[in-house]
Amino acid sequence: MKENHEPSDVEDYLTCISESSYLMHNFSDRLNAAIRSKKTPALVGLDPRFDWLPAEIVSAAEAKHSSKADIVAAAFEEFCFRMIDVVAPLVPAVKPQAAFFEEWGPAGCAALQRVIKKAREAGLVVICDAKRGDIGSTAEAYARGYLAGADPESAIWAADCLTVNPYLGSDTLEPFVKVAVERGAGIYVLVRTSNPGAGTFQDRQTDGHTLYECVAAVVNDLALNTTGEGNYGAIGAVVGATYPEELSQLRALMPHAPLLVPGYGSQGAGAGDVAGAFDTEGLGAIINSSRGINFAIRKAPYSEKYAPEEWEQAVEAATHDMIADLAEHTPAGNLQ
Numbered sequence: 353m354k355e356n357h358e359p360s361d362v363e364d365y366l367t368c369i370s371e372s373s374y375l376m377h378n379f380s381d382r383l384n385a386a387i388r389s390k391k392t393p394a395l396v397g398l399d400p401r402f403d404w405l406p407a408e409i410v411s412a413a414e415a416k417h418s419s420k421a422d423i424v425a426a427a428f429e430e431f432c433f434r435m436i437d438v439v440a441p442l443v444p445a446v447k448p449q450a451a452f453f454e455e456w457g458p459a460g461c462a463a464l465q466r467v468i469k470k471a472r473e474a475g476l477v478v479i480c481d482a483k484r485g486d487i488g489s490t491a492e493a494y495a496r497g498y499l500a501g502a503d504p505e506s507a508i509w510a511a512d513c514l515t516v517n518p519y520l521g522s523d524t525l526e527p528f529v530k531v532a533v534e535r536g537a538g539i540y541v542l543v544r545t546s547n548p549g550a551g552t553f554q555d556r557q558t559d560g561h562t563l564y565e566c567v568a569a570v571v572n573d574l575a576l577n578t579t580g581e582g583n584y585g586a587i588g589a590v591v592g593a594t595y596p597e598e599l600s601q602l603r604a605l606m607p608h609a610p611l612l613v614p615g616y617g618s619q620g621a622g623a624g625d626v627a628g629a630f631d632t633e634g635l636g637a638i639i640n641s642s643r644g645i646n647f648a649i650r651k652a653p654y655s656e657k658y659a660p661e662e663w664e665q666a667v668e669a670a671t672h673d674m675i676a677d678l679a680e681h682t683p684a685g686n687l688q
């Protein structure tokens with residue numbers, strides 16, 4: 353594939369692939385079917401942190417391995433496997449955070465691969481959060497490595513979807529879009545992130561538009577050109593729950609982009625803050641909570657109700673509470 357494409361090249365390319373039968377495996381259609389079947393848009397992030405893992409999981413890993421990397425990787429794998437067992441009947445999707453695994457080198461990366469496989473086998477849609485992005489030819493390698501979509505055998509890290517950083521330009525999204533559409537996978541492009549410094553670059557204005565609005569326009573075009581049976585495309589946007597006004601604005605600006613909304617729970621956002629992310633049916637967004645679910649046992653009310661070794665019960669209760677909270681305070685209640 354040639355590099356340095358003009359936006360018009362992307363449009364031509366999309367016109368051509370939009371006629372492809374691969375769109376029968378459209379990511380948003382699969383995600384929406386999963387959301388409808390579980391009746392909730394709650395997304396559980398898998399963000400393992402070694403110092404917070406249950407003691408029994410750490411001791412079992414220490415008994416089997418000698419190097420720190422092998423111990424941590426084995427403990428992460430066991431923890432995530434057990435998280436998946438608890439949440440798979442309750443939510444449509446999980447989002448493993450690649451950073452925590454990559455920190456531990458080959459052992460961590462192998463554990464991530466097995467966690468993704470296990471989650472897919474449990475029937476979950478898997479969004480790998482690795483925030484990749486690079487010039488075209490390199491981006492395609494990332495896309496081929498992470499996006500498996502409908503066929504789990506087509507990539508090593510066989511996720512249904514990948515988070516993508518658009519900073520290098522709209523041409524660098526093209527390889528991700530191409531591979532995603534070919535394989536029935538999806539991508540979520542960072543548009544307005546949840547962190548306190550999100551505005552430093554994303555709010556900068558040119559010609560009366562913020563940078564995040566410019567990215568949103570490109571994302572919505574890509575979404576529109578990759579829709580399947582429903583209203584949403586295979587290309588979505590990450591928009592933080594911690595900026596509710598921008599979230600509602602971006603829902604309106606990107607009517608065809610499914611939203612991935614992090615920031616609920618530990619970062620301080622509540623269900624009221626994410627209500628603007630949804631369409632009237634309760635579709636169009638998935639709401640992520642990572643620490644708030646993974647380590648529910650560390651905080652009230654779960655720490656008061658459950659003993660440390662009952663951490664899985666705390667995970668289950670926190671997931672049920674999040675589902676109920678979203679159903680009560682957002683249009684996601686219409687899924688019930």
Ligand SMILES: O=C(O)c1cc(=O)[nH]c(=O)n1[C@@H]1O[C@H](COP(=O)(O)O)[C@@H](O)[C@H]1O
Pocket residue numbers: 397399449481515544545546547590591592614615616617618619640641642643644
């Ligand atoms: O792409 C993401 O998921 C993401 C984007 C963003 O703007 N903010 C954000 O917190 N995230 C990720 O979402 C997760 C949030 O974790 P908790 O704050 O523990 O719920 C982490 O894995 C973050 O890397």
